[in-house]
Amino acid sequence: MNALGRSAGVTEALAGSIPAALVPVVAALTFLGSTWFVVSAGPAVYLFGPSRGWLSRRDGARLLAVSVGALAVVVLAKGAFAEPRPPASVMRVAEHGNGFPSGHATGAAAFYGGLAALLSVGTRARRYAAGAGLVAFVAFTRLALGVHYLGDVVAGALLGAAFVAVLLALTRRRVAYGFAVAVLVAVAAVAVVGPTKDPIAALGGTVGALAGWWLVTRRDALTNEVSVATAAPVLGVLGGAAALTLAFDGSLPAVGVTHALAGVAFVALPVLGR
Secondary structure, three states: OOOHHHOHHHHHHHHHHOOHHHHHHHHHHHHHHOHHHHHHHHHHHHHHOHHHOOOOHHHHHHHHHHHHHHHHHHHHHHHHHOOOOOOOOOOOOOOOOOOOOOHHHHHHHHHHHHHHHHOOOOOHHHHHHHHHHHHHHHHHHHHHOOOOOHHHHHHHHHHHHHHHHHHHHHOOOOOHHHHHHHHHHHHHHHHHHOOOHHHHHHHHHHHHHHHHHHHHHHOOOOOOOOOHHHHHHHHHHHHHHHHHHHHOOOOHHHHHHHHHHHHHHHHHHHHHOO
């Protein structure tokens, strides 16, 4: 797939029209679709949403399965297509790695689509409208920063929407199916991309999440409340450690183990609650 087929002209026009003073603002706003936002917001909704009446713990776990699974889908799809990003002359910020499909658009469509489907706040129509708006906005920021072509963000949004639809259907009866699918996608990513940091991190995180959900159901902890004082240190330490293994040249076993421990902790924290 060449750049022309991915609508290079749209990216060049949008990226070229953004004033330099606004680039840092757009770069900050694109965080709403980033891996770090999804893996932080997903566990937060799962852990604290039930006590606030946003959704049940079970539905929070379904959202979490969608979140971690979508990240594995991104690693698999980017590795399978291996299409480049726009040239550096078009980019307004530095980005590396493959460009198709957009990981931000995929993750945003899966996460915000899951929120729209599972939250009990507001009307369904308003939730879906808000979710679609956020996905479109994240896609726009990727084009405005010049780091993706139009075809990348459209494909990413469609892929994320399809994934969330499939996983929500599979988890209607058993939540474990969602985490199991996430593990299978991560295994496929390792097979396609090879044993590198991103697929190994995805595999560790999804296996850990599945193990964490097994602990929650085994200990009958679905209704346990989780305090911020208990969760914050665990999430901060393990989440930070997982991020550091990707930011620096850590060994692959360290990447896999750290992400697995983070996955277990993020999902199994209700076991420590009351």
